[in-house]
Amino acid sequence: MKNNFVKLAGVLLIIGAVSAGVLAWLNDVTSDRIAQNEAMASMDPAILEAVMPGSVMFKDYEDAALVDTIKADNNKFINLLTAVDESGNELGKVIRTWSTVKGFNGDLELYVGFTPDGQISGTSVISHAETEGVGSKVTLPAFTEQFIGKDASGEISEGDYDAVTGATYSSKSFLSAVNNALNIYAEYVK
Amino acid sequence: MNKFEIFKNGVTTENPILVQQVGMCATLAITTSLLNGIGMGVAVIAVLTGSNIVISLLRKFIPDEVRIPSFIIVIAAFTTIIDLLMHAYTFELYKALGVFIPLIVVNCIILARAEAFASKNSLSDSIIDGLGMGAGYLVAMVLLSSAREILGNGTVLGFRILPEAYEPMMMAVQPPGAFILLGLLIGIVNYLSRRKKA
């Protein structure tokens, strides 16, 4: 009886170990490529240009303590970054945040860029799960560009912006992310 | 059954989605565009064939009492392999299919074939069965996602098919559309197979 149990457990253990081994190897082989993909998803030059025209890179904000404080207070906040141009000059700040109101299919992830005087320089969607051709229209410049110039003096109300026709939930979700960024900027960064 | 019959079985007589009606979740969820449908279909073919191969090779070594957990480990391993490969090499498709890639492991069709076929048949037969069932799955995905993309977006693989003036049937790309279109598709298949028998 006991012998049988050992045999059964042994078979499972061998299969499990071989599988884990193969996966560990494959994970190693693909990890660089995967990290690159993930980084590029948020560092696409088109996105950089849309959020802060003229920028070539978003660097982590120097004051790590402030970033941690914001993270502790605001669970939709992801990161605070500095946008720099080719010569390394700072163009403004960028806030990376989730939406606070779910879209049709989950949260939207956004960059919201701010000029030094606290006006929005541009917005861009990093990731979303909205319906292709419907909610996904919130990623288009026709929608995202309307937020340029708004400043961090207050939230944008629903009457003050144009939602995408037929994509109300995606639009509201996008707006909530912008407002979250505005609030964070006004409270912590200004 | 000879090899051709095994393959054909998976595509028509025992088509996993249209006849056996298993593995519905992914079918309903990601078929909003033909590209996604094809991507998922190919991923399932890969996992199904891979696990059929390994399970068929090991069929004499796996004791009966632990066969289900063994199958699960093998299927989960192949699912993870596909997940890692897609994450690295087909990133856009990976993001579009999302959580449904790891969910391939609970696609009933794979465990069902492992239990019903691969654990009892030769390696070459099991490969053909995997490819056949996978092809059947792909066919159903293509049918459903083409219908949803054309009706809901006027496009196929991103190319506009219906004129700009066509007002897209939003429902087609939303959840209700998925249920209804799949139901109609199965109804049509039922009708065709009944006519064939008559």
Added chain:
Amino acid sequence: MELVSLFITSFIVNNIIFMQFLGACPFLGVSKKIDTAAGMGIAVIFVITLASVITYIIHYTILVSLELEYLQTIVFILIIAALVQFVEMFLKKSAPGLYQALGIFLPLITTNCAVLGVAINNIIYEYKFIESLVYSVGTSAGFLLAIVLFAGVRDKVDYADLPESLKGSAISLITAGLMSVAFLGFSGLQL
């Protein structure tokens, strides 16, 4: 208050069956009679909640610290399979009637997309522990709601005069689609 809104969202607004499709297989298979459907729904609530708690803990304490995230699929599904075994043994002893009625569908909870789906989503959405708990209970309660409603409707559908080709899964899916339209109406619910 945010937790309440999370619960309502996962229960109705993003209903697991009618909006997310996870758990469609058992949904179509078991929902023929209301009491079996209710039993299945309750078993699923139990499995999903427990599975979520265990997988959440294992993920953050073991997988992440040892950088073994790529083993997530294997580890999670094995935990779920083991859990379902326990539930099976438990039901066999304490509720044999329900055990018989559920039959093959009980072990099939293992392959229920909803269980693994919820476990994985808890990690993807980066929920804190209490949030993942609320999400799990809300989502599985949504499964119960969906399956019981559907069983009620199917009861009537069985007596309808239908073309032969549409009987069975075809009409079930179409019916589910119409119910899904109703749930779509909840999307406007902002809490």
